Amino acid sequence: MADKVIVYTGAWCPWCHKVMDFLKEHNVEFEARDVENQEYAREVVEKSGQGGIPVTEIDGQIVVGYDVNKLRELLGLQ
Numbered sequence: 001m002a003d004k005v006i007v008y009t010g011a012w013c014p015w016c017h018k019v020m021d022f023l024k025e026h027n028v029e030f031e032a033r034d035v036e037n038q039e040y041a042r043e044v045v046e047k048s049g050q051g052g053i054p055v056t057e058i059d060g061q062i063v064v065g066y067d068v069n070k071l072r073e074l075l076g077l078q
Helices: 014-025 038-048 068-075
Strands: 005-009 031-034 055-058 061-064
Touching (some): 005 014, 005 038, 031 038, 038 055, 055 068
Parallel strands (some): 005 031
Antiparallel strands (some): 005 055, 055 061
């Protein structure tokens, strides 16, 4: 299982909720960072090279969007 998981999110973003629901379903602890906070908004652009969300960081690896296969791969889930 991953040591550190961060989800860059927004309350209004349905795909962000899907990512967080997926993580909860698989008992993965994560930190949600709302991009309404300008520091987090800048941080996610620096890390992902884009302004869209959701962006999930798993042990330094970036997943853009709701990419279940990539999330499973990086989290070691079947």
